[in-house]
Amino acid sequence: MTVLELSRWQFGITTVYHFIFVPLTIGLSLVVACMQTAWQIKKDPVYLRMTKFFGKIFLINFAVGVVTGIVQEFQFGMNWSAYSVFVGNVFGAPLAMEALLAFFLESTFIGLWIFGWNKLPPRVHLATIWLAAIGTSLSAYFILAANSWMQHPVGYRVVPGTHRVELTSIWAVLTNSTAIAAWTHVFVASFMVAAAVLIAVSAWHVGRRSQLEVFRPVLRLGLAIMLAAGIATAVTGDVQARLMDSQQPMKMAAAEALYSTSDSASFSLFTIGSLNGSKEVWSVRVPDLLSLIATLDPHGTVQGINNVERAYQKKYGPGSYEPVIPVTYWSFRLMVGFGSLAALLAAIGLWLTRRRRIPRSRWFYRVALWSLALPYLAAAMGWIFTEMGRQPWTVFGLLTTAQSVSPGVTASSVIISLTVFTLLYAGLAAIAGWLTVRHVKAGAPEETEQPGAAAPLPVFQY
Amino acid sequence: MSLATFWFILIAILWAGYFVLEGFDFGVGILLPFLGRDDTERRVMINTIGPVWDGNEVWLLTAGGATFAAFPLWYASLFSGFYLALLLILAALIVRGVCFEFRSKVDSPRWRANWDWAIFAGSALPALLWGVAFANIVRGVPLNAAHVYTGSLLTLLNWYGLLGGLVTLSLFTLHGAIFLAVRTSGELRPRAHRAAVRCALAAVPLAAVFLAVTQYSHGKPATDVTAALAAVTLIGAAYAAFRGWEGWAFAGTAVTLVLAVATLFGDLWPNVLPSSTNPAYSLTVDNASSAHYTLVVMSWVAIIFTPVVLGYQGWTYWVFRKRLTRSDIVVPPATGTETVEPVGGRS
Numbered sequence: 001m002t003v004l005e006l007s008r009w010q011f012g013i014t015t016v017y018h019f020i021f022v023p024l025t026i027g028l029s030l031v032v033a034c035m036q037t038a039w040q041i042k043k044d045p046v047y048l049r050m051t052k053f054f055g056k057i058f059l060i061n062f063a064v065g066v067v068t069g070i071v072q073e074f075q076f077g078m079n080w081s082a083y084s085v086f087v088g089n090v091f092g093a094p095l096a097m098e099a100l101l102a103f104f105l106e107s108t109f110i111g112l113w114i115f116g117w118n119k120l121p122p123r124v125h126l127a128t129i130w131l132a133a134i135g136t137s138l139s140a141y142f143i144l145a146a147n148s149w150m151q152h153p154v155g156y157r158v159v160p161g162t163h164r165v166e167l168t169s170i171w172a173v174l175t176n177s178t179a180i181a182a183w184t185h186v187f188v189a190s191f192m193v194a195a196a197v198l199i200a201v202s203a204w205h206v207g208r209r210s211q212l213e214v215f216r217p218v219l220r221l222g223l224a225i226m227l228a229a230g231i232a233t234a235v236t237g238d239v240q241a242r243l244m245d246s247q248q249p250m251k252m253a254a255a256e257a258l259y260s261t262s263d264s265a266s267f268s269l270f271t272i273g274s275l276n277g278s279k280e281v282w283s284v285r286v287p288d289l290l291s292l293i294a295t296l297d298p299h300g301t302v303q304g305i306n307n308v309e310r311a312y313q314k315k316y317g318p319g320s321y322e323p324v325i326p327v328t329y330w331s332f333r334l335m336v337g338f339g340s341l342a343a344l345l346a347a348i349g350l351w352l353t354r355r356r357r358i359p360r361s362r363w364f365y366r367v368a369l370w371s372l373a374l375p376y377l378a379a380a381m382g383w384i385f386t387e388m389g390r391q392p393w394t395v396f397g398l399l400t401t402a403q404s405v406s407p408g409v410t411a412s413s414v415i416i417s418l419t420v421f422t423l424l425y426a427g428l429a430a431i432a433g434w435l436t437v438r439h440v441k442a443g444a445p446e447e448t449e450q451p452g453a454a455a456p457l458p459v460f461q462y
Numbered sequence: 463m464s465l466a467t468f469w470f471i472l473i474a475i476l477w478a479g480y481f482v483l484e485g486f487d488f489g490v491g492i493l494l495p496f497l498g499r500d501d502t503e504r505r506v507m508i509n510t511i512g513p514v515w516d517g518n519e520v521w522l523l524t525a526g527g528a529t530f531a532a533f534p535l536w537y538a539s540l541f542s543g544f545y546l547a548l549l550l551i552l553a554a555l556i557v558r559g560v561c562f563e564f565r566s567k568v569d570s571p572r573w574r575a576n577w578d579w580a581i582f583a584g585s586a587l588p589a590l591l592w593g594v595a596f597a598n599i600v601r602g603v604p605l606n607a608a609h610v611y612t613g614s615l616l617t618l619l620n621w622y623g624l625l626g627g628l629v630t631l632s633l634f635t636l637h638g639a640i641f642l643a644v645r646t647s648g649e650l651r652p653r654a655h656r657a658a659v660r661c662a663l664a665a666v667p668l669a670a671v672f673l674a675v676t677q678y679s680h681g682k683p684a685t686d687v688t689a690a691l692a693a694v695t696l697i698g699a700a701y702a703a704f705r706g707w708e709g710w711a712f713a714g715t716a717v718t719l720v721l722a723v724a725t726l727f728g729d730l731w732p733n734v735l736p737s738s739t740n741p742a743y744s745l746t747v748d749n750a751s752s753a754h755y756t757l758v759v760m761s762w763v764a765i766i767f768t769p770v771v772l773g774y775q776g777w778t779y780w781v782f783r784k785r786l787t788r789s790d791i792v793v794p795p796a797t798g799t800e801t802v803e804p805v806g807g808r809s
Contacts, residue, residue, distance in 0.1 A: 056567075063563035066516065067556040073526050077541025078548060081610075084541075088534020089752045096527035097763055103520045104771045108778055111513035119781060159753075164534075166753040406542040408610040417549045424553060428560060435567050462505065462512045462566040 004405045006414040007079040010421060012387075014071055016380050017425045021065035023379055026140055026187065027194025028058045029133035031225070033126075040126055045447045049214050053444035055129075057197065057436055062110065064432050071421065073099075079414065083394055083404030090156050090167045091146050094174070098142035106135030140190075141183050148179035150395050151386070152247045158398070165398065181243055185236040189382070191229035192342060192375040198222030199349070201440050203368030206358060214444045216358065219368075223349045226375075230343025237336075238293060245294035245302070248396060250312070250321060251389035253305045254328035256290050260304035265290035269333070316397070323391040331385040338378035345371050465761065466751035469532035470734065472764060473525060474727035478720045480521035481592070481630075482637075485719055487511040487518055489638015491558065491585025492631075495578050497642065497653055501571060504578060505791045508562060510645040513782050515562065517775055519555070531760050535609060535750035536734040543603060543611025543735075544595060547618055551588045558584025589634040590627040594618055597626025597672075600680055600726050602736035605743045609750075612739070622675065629665070629672045633696075633722075636661035637715040640699070643708045648787040655706060662700035669696055669722070676729060685728035692721035 001009075032055050039047035073095065076084050084091075109132040116125045149156075155172030156165045167173070199222035202215035245252045258265055267289035272282045288298035295302065305322060312321040345367060352359045359365075390396055394404045490511050498504030511518075530537040541548060557580050565577035601622055604613045639661050642654035673689045681689070699714025730736070734750050737743035751757065 059563060060567070063560045067559035070519075070523065070555055070559075071552055073523055074541055074548060074552060077526075077530065077537045078545050079542070081538035081542035084530065084538040085534050088530055088537060089756045092527065092531030092534055092537070092752070093756055093760060096524070096531040096760060099520060099524040099527040100763065100767050100771065103523050104517060104775065107516035107520050108771075108775055111516055112778055112781065115509075115513040115782060167756045167759070170759045406538075406545075407608070408612065409542050409545050413545050416546065420549060420553055424556060428556070431564060432560075435564060439567065462508045462562050 001411070003409060003411050003414055004402055006411060006418055007405050007409075008401065010079060010414060010418045011075065012384075013418070014068065014075065014421055014425070015387075016383060017429070018065065018068040018072055019379060019383055020376060020429075021061045021068065022140070023186070023190035023193040023375075024061045024197060025058065025065045026133075026136045026190035027192075027229075028054060028061070028197065029129070029136050030191075031194050031198070032058050033129045033133045036126055036129055040122060046213055046217070048447055049444040050218060053214070053439075054198070054201075054218075056439055057201070059110075059114065060432050060435055060439070064428055066107065067428075068425065078417075079406055079409065080394070080404045081406040081408070083399065086164055086399050086404070087150075087395060088164075090149060090153075090165055090173065093167060093170060094142045094146040094149075098139050098146075102135050102139035102142060104135075106132045106139060109135065137187060140186055141179070144182045144186060145174050145176060145179040148176045148182050149173055150393075151182075151390060152176060152178040152243075153395055153398055165395075177243055178247060181236065181240045185233065185240055185382075188229050188232035188236055189339070189375070189379055191225055192233060192339065193379060195222045195226035195229060195346070196342065196372045196375045199226060199346070200369050200372035203365045204440060205443060207362070207365030207368075209358075211443050212358075216353075220350070220353055223346045223353065226346035227343055227350060230339060230346065233339055234343075241293045242296065248390065249303045250305065250308045250323065251328070251386075252294055253303055253308055254323050254325055254389055255332040255385065256302075257325050257329040258290065258302060258304050259306050261301060261307045262304065263291065263301050264288050264299045265294075265302040267293065271329075319392075321392060323389050328385055328389045331381045331388065335378050335381035335385055338374045338381065342371055342374035342378065345374075464747070465754065465757040466532070466747045467731075468761065469528070469751065469757060470727070470731060470747050473528050473532065474723055476521055476525035476528060477727075478723040480518070480525055481634075481719045481723060482716045483518035483521055484515070485589075485630075485634040485715075486637045486641035487515040488585040488589040488634045489636065490642060491581045491638070492589065492635050493638055493642065493654075493657060494585075495582050497639075497650065497657055498578075499649075501574055502788050502791050503650055504574070505566075506646060506650060506786050506788060507642060508565070508581075509786055509791070510642060512562065514775075514778055516559075517778065519559070528760070528764075532752050532757060533734055533745075533747075533750045534752060536745055539605065539609045539611060539735055539745055539750075540599070543605075543613070544598075544618065546615040547591055547595060551591050554584045554587040554591075556584075558588075586631065590631045593627035593630030594623040596630075596726055597623045597676075599735060600676065600729050602733075602738035602744070604739045605735065605737035605745070606739060607743050609735075609737075609743065609745050625668070625672050625675070629668045632661060632665035632668050633715065633719065636665045636699075636703075637712075637719065640703055640708060640711045640715055643703075644712050645785060646787060647785040650787075651785075655703070655708070658703040658711065659700075662703055666696055666700050669693070669718075673722070673725065676725070680729040682728060685725045688721050688725045688728060692718050692725060695721060 032051055035047055035054065036051040038044075039051055076091075109128045112120065113125065113128040113132055116128055120128070153165075154176050155167060155169035157168050158164075159166050173179075198218050202219035202222060205211050205215040206219050241252065253259075256265070256267060257271075264287070266285040266287045269284040269286065271280055290302055291300040292298045294300065305325070309321055313319065349364070349368065352364060392400045392402065394401045490507055494504055494507055498507050526537070529540075561577045561581045561584060565574055565581070568574075595618070598618050598620075601620075603611060604617065606612050636658060639654050639658035643651055643658060646654060670693055673693055677686055677689050695714050696718040699711045699718060702708075702711035702714055732747045733744045734747055735745040737745075
């Protein structure tokens with residue numbers, strides 16, 4: 001494999017892995033903040049137990065999210081130095097802002113939250129988890145603004161005579177329509193991931209009829225969040241699809257493997273045929289749906305891959321501008337499919353647990369447990385789709401991925417780093433998973449005042 | 463002063479902040495298996511840095527992000543050039559970062575002992591490698607006309623680079639030992655005090671030789687002053703540590719680190735990454751920097767938000783200012799079977 005291919009695999013693996021932990025951190029930090037707020041207001045110890053129990057799950061995930069995030073910040077320079085030189089003027093700004101405005105906020109206030117129980121006044125301590133949660137969402141905004149600039153570059157000019165771009169408006173970069181749509185989509189999808197954890201964990205306990213006073217309300221809460229966030233994710237995704245149709249028509253066409261421009265384009269739910277969708281044996285199609293998604297009009301025109309390809313060749317010169325169609329086609333479908341299934345199951349779950357009902361069927365709990373994977377897979381598929389769908393570009397229309405790779409880095413160096421990161425991350429995942437399962441099985445202990453101690457037991461001390 | 467030079471100074475300040483802050487928590491990590499005689503003592507040590515280490519590490523991320531935004535060419539050449547060295551640092555920081563969280567989650571002596579050694583390695587390796595990296599940056603590295611690094615990992619492991627590594631390793635350990643003396647009470651405090659004196663015996667000569675060699679080959683009149691002051695404050699810190707004036711000793715090592723960074727960045731200026739192949743290929747403050755508008759935007763962001771960050775980070779240190787001791791560590795009542803390991807480890 002070439003340095004380019006190895007570097008792409010490394011970026012893909014480290015980024016998808018990083019994003020296993022990020023959405024849970026975003027969603028769960030806010031859920032835990034709400035639980036602690038409920039405890040402050042209602043003084044019901046059940047809320048405190050929830051806060052501590054889910055707070056621990058949050059912290060285990062937060063730790064892995066933080067350390068894998070460090071790699072993200074450095075590997076642009078390590079593996080994509082030509083890209084870094086080309087975009088640094090523009091792309092570096094939101095990255096530096098993320099560090100100064102968001103990373104400091106979240107890491108400092110997480111520290112205060114972990115160690116501040118019994119040390120800070122209750123209201124101040126409550127404020128620390130809110131500030132940390134705001135920090136995680138703010139961090140997502142800056143990094144998505146940077147990523148959205150790669151999807152839809154704005155507020156820049158190409159410097160004549162050099163191979164570089166220059167920032168002309170930071171405001172344009174930070175209010176990029178693509179960034180606003182992407183952040184909203186990621187933000188609500190994060191609640192699907194958080195809800196999946198609430199559902200799986202509480203179903204495990206409710207199925208054993210253990211600690212029902214804590215886990216039954218959490219189960220209902222998780223199901224409600226999943227359904228609401230599922231709908232919100234679909235709506236925001238729909239907004240993104242229309243932006244994509246106007247900003248990156250190739251990606252839209254590749255999502256459907258639509259080869260020729262057509263009006264009233266149908267959307268295939270499932271296809272059997274050649275992998276890249278050019279030959280079709282059998283498929284399930286919803287008429288007009290693609291046109292509706294892309295243009296809000298069932299008879300709207302959606303451009304086909306071949307037509308966009310010809311237009312791009314005219315604009316950017318000879319070459320191929322198609323992404324890998326089987327990847328975009330299937331990742332798009334799986335993203336939508338996994339996400340919709342999760343929301344649908346949540347709706348059924350809400351019905352089955354209505355009015356204090358506790359389902360008897362073991363299947364209910366099995367499905368609730370295994371549905372944990374759905375939002376995670378949907379999120380991974382979403383990133384694979386949006387990044388692979390932009391290919392062959394790193395910065396749409398300006399810089400290709402092949403032009404972005406570090407010229408001085410050898411294949412053997414990247415093989416070493418790819419191996420180290422993959423093994424290290426696999427080890428972290430195994431340990432973090434094992435610790436989480438162990439913690440979940442132990443449950444949320446009742447709040448007992450320690451005999452003889454002035455203050456209750458510190459919660460999260462190292 | 464040009465805006466690019468302003469950003470060069472700002473990045474120097476970020477690195478100085480990073481070394482002063484993460485320096486002591488690297489030091490605590492390095493001393494962890496040697497100074498803590500049982501799990502409770504090691505927990506005391508970890509808890510002295512527990513609330514702050516993550517915020518300290520953000521100084522590094524901010525330095526990285528600021529370099530990307532203000533000097534894209536420096537960021538690109540440095541990070542791709544120092545590829546394997548940076549990989550080692552990243553792997554160490556990854557392991558170290560999860561250690562603190564994972565260690566506390568299982569109450570088993572073996573589990574914890576393993577994490578203690580991981581914390582040691584994850585602290586010692588970056589403490590060494592940052593010195594190697596900065597020594598090489600000042601010395602110059604092989605860069606071709608396109609500013610692409612043409613050396614390997616072994617190029618960086620020259621005697622001057624390794625000397626720089628030993629300097630940061632010993633300085634951070636000393637800084638960490640003094641920090642522990644400031645932040646603990648009980649048996650740990652005198653032990654940290656003795657460790658500080660021993661570390662000083664290594665750090666003072668190493669740093670003196672390194673600064674002398676650096677000034678001899680790369681020095682300027684202005685940095686001769688900062689280098690001399692760095693040596694004086696380090697000797698002062700060592701003396702204060704010896705006399706048990708812990709606060710003064712800590713201030714001394716902190717100022718030493720700031721002055722050392724000032725010396726190195728001062729020697730470097732106006733280059734940001736000198737080429738040992740041909741001085742004409744060097745990356746400089748001017749040829750590596752971003753355009754004016756980006757620097758203006760980033761300057762406003764830095765001017766507005768840095769005081770806010772310093773404010774709340776400083777407040778954290780104020781909240782957790784109390785000295786820690788064994789009785790602050792609450793053993794979970796359910797288990798209560800804490801294994802006390804045999805006394806007599808190295809200290």
